[in-house]
Amino acid sequence: MRTQVAIVGGGPAGLLLSHLLHLQGVDSVVLERRSAEYVQQRVRAGVLEQGTVDLLTEAGVGERMRREGEVHNGVHIQFDEDRVHIPFKELTGRAITVYGQQEVVKDLTERRLADGGRVLFEVDDVRVAGVDTDDPVVHYTHEGVPHELHADFVAGCDGFHGICRDAIPADVRTVYERVYPFGWLGILADVPPSSDELIYANNANGFALLSMRSATISRMYLQVAPEESLDRWPDERIWAELSTRLGAPGFTLQQGPIFDKSVTAMRSFVAEPLRYGRLFLAGDSAHIVPPTGAKGLNLAVSDVDRLAESIADYYRTGSETGIDTYSAACLERVWRVQHFSWWMTSMTHRFEGPDAAFDRRLQRSQFDYLGRSAASATTLAENYVGLPLR
CATH class of the missing domain: 3.50.50.60 (FAD/NAD(P)-binding domain)
Structure with missing residues (x-):
């Protein structure tokens, strides 16, 4: 042929x-x-x-x-219980x-x-x-x-x-x-998303992401060890950890049946x-x-x-x-x-080792800068929505 x-x-x-x-x-x-x-x-x-x-x-x-x-039209970035909204449409038109x-x-x-x-x-x-x-x-x-x-x-x-x-x-x-010292535990749950836009959360326990696949199915992630066993993560522990890492004033995490779990190295x-x-x-x-x-x-x-x-x-x-x-x-x-x-x-995940405390202070500084600098927020927005294909 x-x-x-x-x-x-x-x-x-x-x-x-x-x-x-x-x-x-x-x-x-x-x-x-x-x-x-x-x-x-x-x-x-x-x-x-x-x-x-x-x-x-x-x-x-x-x-x-x-x-x-x-x-x-935007995304939420969170550090501990503080949350900043990055308005894509307003900053980039996309x-x-x-x-x-x-x-x-x-x-x-x-x-x-x-x-x-x-x-x-x-x-x-x-x-x-x-x-x-x-x-x-x-x-x-x-x-x-x-x-x-x-x-x-x-x-x-x-x-x-x-x-x-x-x-x-x-x-x-x-x-x-570059191989990162952590992975993502991803789940699909038969529950409507708890937010109308994605939430990237940096918590002392580690990173979490609230995403979605449809109006009725939620897609969420937790930072775990790259070789983490799913046996260590029953549904109850997953929901408890997601609630902790995504916790913020006025926010409620909706829970439901989890029908898919996997761990992906990064x-x-x-x-x-x-x-x-x-x-x-x-x-x-x-x-x-x-x-x-x-x-x-x-x-x-x-x-x-x-x-x-x-x-x-x-x-x-x-x-x-x-x-x-x-x-x-x-x-x-x-x-x-x-x-x-x-x-x-680097901004959203927990890093361990002798520089962990220093790294976390840098992350907090970057988060604060996103909240008060239109230029910083625009840089994130421009890259996230994507540069022109050509």
């Missing part, structure tokens, strides 16, 4: 890239090792930047998002939309299949070869039969644990990584370059950010938006300028987002 662009990974990055290429007349095939049901039910990020919302809308896959997504990643995947999958797109789920033994030649090939097995997919370009949208990043030789690849990760020969990395295959800034999905969208335009321009005009500058252009945004996510994490 032959195509113009072979896309490894059928999550939001791979599906959106395939759709954007289709809109510009470029053929692609998407290969995904998981089942369609698994990908569409996988709980991940739920905060979309203004640029992501606009792109999905312009690409014709934003109708349900516009109908069911929750638009937030907002965020809360809409689950799995819903984005459902919308994209439905659209790609309706358009006749080739999306193959449950493929095995995926391997890329010849990416430094004019005829790269993706080897894979589907329904027990081995296949070869020849393409002009290969897009690695297969996540942090995928195979595409390792196709770039180690001697031309540089990896930057890291910052960047692999450079994002291009080697005819292979391009996009999304989590190239970079990971701590979830504090809600940037993972949005950064992937930025990557594939630029990649789709670069590849389409190559076929349209013969120019290789876009594909030649893809890595450097993406990395400029990647490192801006890495800094913001690190900054948000």
